[in-house]
Amino acid sequence: MEPQFWHDIWTERKIGFHRSDMHPMLQNHWHSLGREGLDVLVPLSGKTLDMRWLASEGHQVTGIELDQRAVDEFFEEWQCQPAVDARVDGLADHHSGNIHLLVGDFFGFQPEARFEAFYDRAALIAMPEAMRPDYLRKLASVVVEGGVGMLITFEYPDHEMDGPPFPVRRPELDAQNWFRVEQLERQEVIGYYSHLQEAGLTSLVETAYRLERTAEPA
């Protein structure tokens, strides 16, 4: 998707993906990943409250988000005034406490050090199929070998809706070479996502996976 697509989503407040609670699958499984105390990367972060939860669990959190409004709203809702620093990769670092939200394009992100932990909820599935290998290659390039993260996906009948969110199924995940994939939890959740039900979905399966970075990115 072009950046303007996402800026329009935020301008027009079509942010049904934003949850007003912490994601239950994150809370159910994060500690089983064994990433205590490590810095966590949250690509395509929006203003998710999950970053506050991760920070409250003792992590330094780095979110990357294209849209300035999302980042401003995150700090307003957290009732924090962030400091803002320019970075050499051109992203703008908004930070308060142990949360850094970088405004800019994830594909242009050049971290000072690779991450040992990451959390992808509604990032991979925000990309059409043709973009997903590029996204996974970029993610792999900023995660150390052996780095571990959580991925949360949706699956639904293809004919019922045009994404985003796009359905991502296990065979696609198994076909890539950068991450070892292990399922953590799988639930039918259409009852929770009323905006997707209204968009025509009769079924929505949400799955949490553990991803472990294996091979070097190509």
Ligand SMILES: C[S@@+](CC[C@H](N)C(=O)[O-])C[C@H]1O[C@@H](n2cnc3c(N)ncnc32)[C@H](O)[C@@H]1O
């Ligand atoms: C579907 S939303 C998910 C947000 C968040 N992960 C959540 O769970 O609420 C995808 C977000 O990624 C942002 N985004 C899309 N493309 C991006 C890119 N290339 N770099 C950084 N952010 C991007 C959008 O502005 C949007 O806020």
